[in-house]
Amino acid sequence: MIEVKAYGTEGEKENLKPMSIERREILDDDVHIDILYCGVCHSDIHAAKNDWNNTKYPLVPGHEIIGRVLKVGNNVENFKKGDLVGVGCMVDSCQQCSACKDDLEQFCEKGMVGTYNGKNKHTEKQTFGGYSTDIIVKKDFVLRVPENLDVKAVAPLLCAGITTYSPLSHWNIKKGDKVGVIGLGGLGHMGIKFAHAMGAETFMITTSPGKANDAKRLGADSVLISTKDDEMKKHANSFDFLLNTVPVKHNINPYLKLLKRDSTMVMVGAIEPLEPMNGGNLIMGRKRVAGSLIGGIKETQEMLDFCGENDIICDVEMIDMQEINNAFDRVTNNDVKYRFVIDMKSLKN
Amino acid sequence: MIEVKAYGTEGEKENLKPMSIERREILDDDVHIDILYCGVCHSDIHAAKNDWNNTKYPLVPGHEIIGRVLKVGNNVENFKKGDLVGVGCMVDSCQQCSACKDDLEQFCEKGMVGTYNGKNKHTEKQTFGGYSTDIIVKKDFVLRVPENLDVKAVAPLLCAGITTYSPLSHWNIKKGDKVGVIGLGGLGHMGIKFAHAMGAETFMITTSPGKANDAKRLGADSVLISTKDDEMKKHANSFDFLLNTVPVKHNINPYLKLLKRDSTMVMVGAIEPLEPMNGGNLIMGRKRVAGSLIGGIKETQEMLDFCGENDIICDVEMIDMQEINNAFDRVTNNDVKYRFVIDMKSLKN
Structure with missing residues (x-):
C-alpha cells in the first residue's frame, strides 16, 4: 500500500x-x-x-x-x-x-x-x-x-465536459442545427462552448436575464428567457436539439414545445422526479426525451x-x-x- | 349541399x-x-x-x-x-x-x-x-x-391500427426484437397483433393477470404483470422497444427500467400530465421516451x-x-x- x-x-x-x-x-x-x-x-x-x-x-x-x-x-x-x-x-x-x-x-x-x-x-x-x-x-x-x-x-x-459533449456528439449536432442549452451552470457553460464549436446556432435558454451577457461571451448566438411566454411561443417547434442541464426538479413541458418534429431533448442534470410531463407534448410532433450519462x-x-x-x-x-x-x-x-x-x-x- | x-x-x-x-x-x-x-x-x-x-x-x-x-x-x-x-x-x-x-x-x-x-x-x-x-x-x-x-x-x-403500427414501423421493429405492449385495450390489442406479425418476441405488459389468456390468443408470446416487482426485475434492461397504450395518467418509471440501453418507449395513449418521471431512469442507460400520433x-x-x-x-x-x-x-x-x-x-x- x-x-x-x-x-x-x-x-x-x-x-x-x-x-x-x-x-x-x-x-x-x-x-x-x-x-x-x-x-x-x-x-x-x-x-x-x-x-x-x-x-x-x-x-x-x-x-x-x-x-x-x-x-x-x-x-x-x-x-x-x-x-x-x-x-x-x-x-x-x-x-x-x-x-x-x-x-x-x-x-x-x-x-x-x-x-x-x-x-x-x-x-x-x-x-x-x-x-x-x-x-x-x-x-x-x-x-x-x-x-x-x-x-x-x-x-x-x-x-462537466464529457457530460455535455457526449449527447451533442451522439445526436450528431452539426453546422446549422439550432441547439438550445437549458441552464447556465457548470454543465451549461460547457454545453454552450461545445454546441458553438460544433457549428450549431446556439441558444442559451435560462430563467435569468442577468445571464445573457455571460452566455454570449461563452459562445451563445442568442438568449431565450424561458419565463417570457411570447418569446417561447416565437420559438415553438423550431429547435433541432435541446440539452437540458438543469440539476433539480423542474417543469420540462415548456421546453418540449420548443422542439421540432422528431427532435430530442436530452437530460443530463436532474436525476430526481421531474414535474409531471404531458404525454401530449411528446405525441404532437413525435418528440423525444432522452437521458445521457457522462461518456x-x-x-x-x-x-x-x-x-x-x-x-x-x-x-x-x-x-x-x-x-x-x-x-x-x-x-x-x-x-x-x-x-x-x-x-x-x-x-x- | x-x-x-x-x-x-x-x-x-x-x-x-x-x-x-x-x-x-x-x-x-x-x-x-x-x-x-x-x-x-x-x-x-x-x-x-x-x-x-x-x-x-x-x-x-x-x-x-x-x-x-x-x-x-x-x-x-x-x-x-x-x-x-x-x-x-x-x-x-x-x-x-x-x-x-x-x-x-x-x-x-x-x-x-x-x-x-x-x-x-x-x-x-x-x-x-x-x-x-x-x-x-x-x-x-x-x-x-x-x-x-x-x-x-x-x-x-x-x-387504433395506424396509431400502433406507425411507431412499430418507424422504430424499425423486426424479427427477434423483444417488444412490450403496455395496456390491453383497443390500441393494445392491435399493438400485439402488429408486433407479433413483424416477428418480434411480443410481451403483453398489464396490471391484470386476467388478461393473460386473451393476450396470448391475440399473439403475445408472454405476459408480464407489471405489479409483480420480482417479475419486473427479472426483465430489467431487456426490452428493445415498449409501446405504451395506457390512455390515462400513470407512472412510467417502472417501464423505463425494462428498457435496454439506448432503447425507446413510445407513448400513444396518454395525452395528459403523467406521474413524475425520474430523470435518472433516462440518464442510466441513455433511454428514451417518445410520442407518436396516428400516422x-x-x-x-x-x-x-x-x-x-x-x-x-x-x-x-x-x-x-x-x-x-x-x-x-x-x-x-x-x-x-x-x-x-x-x-x-x-x-x-
Missing part, C-alpha cells in the same frame, strides 16, 4: 478535513499519477452529504483529475513518466459486457467502478477520489490531455482531443484544498463561474 | 341522437363514400363530452370509416364507383409544408383537418364524422382497403396493405347506430373486446 495525503469527510454532517488514505501498489496495468488539479463537481457535494443514500465513509471526493504520470506498471506502453493525463468519473469496469465492448463503460452491465465511493477490484476496498496528492489507475481509464491547453482549466472537462473512455478521449483542436477549456475559479468547505457552500448557492478547481500544490506543502 | 342522416350530440351533457347534416357537393378532387361501418374510438367520447375543451356542437363523431365509393369528382383517377375504401382521422391538410411533404400530414404545420370537429376548407363549415350514411372526402385522404379482409373488422384499423396517409395505406397480406383485423363487437349511447358507457368502463363497430345499415333503414 502507498499512503497519500487527502481531504475527505467522515460523515454526512461533517466538514471535509485532511486525512491519510491508502492507494494500492502499482499493478502491471496501472498508472501512478501525481495530481496537479481536481475540479469540484456538484456530485462531490451530493456524495459527501449522502444525498443519494449510497455514500460509504470516509469519503474522498473528486473525479475531475489532471496530473502527470509518476510511474507506470510493466504492461503499460501508452503512457510514460511526465505525460499529462486525466481521470474522470470511472477507474474500472468489467471490460467484457456489451456496453464495455461498445465503448460505453459508464453503462457497464456489471457496474462501472466510480473514481470515489466505488469498490477497488483488486483490494476489494473503497475507492478514493482526486482530492488527494496521488492516484493509481488502470491504464485503460487514463486519458491523454493535450499539452496546448491551460492545464488548470482542463480538469472539469473530465466530468465512455473512447469518447472522453475524443472530447479532450476536440478541446485541444478547438482551444476549449472551462471557466474556472482556483482554490486551495483548505478552502473546500467554503467552495461546497458556494456551489450549493450557485455562486461560482463556472467550476472550482483545487490547486493540489496546496495539499502537498 | 347534400343532406345526409347522422347521429350526433348538441352539447357535452347530451346523449347522441339522430340528426340531419349537410355535406359539401362533390368537388373535382372528391370521393363520395357510402359508409358501411364506423368504429367507436375513445376519442369520439372525449370529443362528445368536450373533455378536451375544444368541441364545437353539434358534433358528429367517427373517424374509423369503411365504405364503398358512390361517385368520384372529375379529377379522380385512382378510385372508381364500388371501390372499398377507408377514411381515418384526417380529411385534409395544407399538403405544402415540410410535414405534409414528408408524408406526415398528421403533423401538418398549418394544422390537419380532422374528420370531425375540424374546419372544412371549402365550405369553411365544421366537419362531421362517420356516424353518418355518407361522407365526401378529398381523394388524397381516401385509403384503399384490401378486399380479402372481414370488412366490418377493418374499420378500427383507421385509428400519415402513405403509412396508413402501407398499414392496410400489411393487414391484407398478414390477415390482420381488429377484434370487434358490432352494434346498431341506435345503441351508441350504451356503447359509449361501456367503452368508458373498459367493457369492450376490443372495439365497437357501428353497422351503418341501421341508420339507413
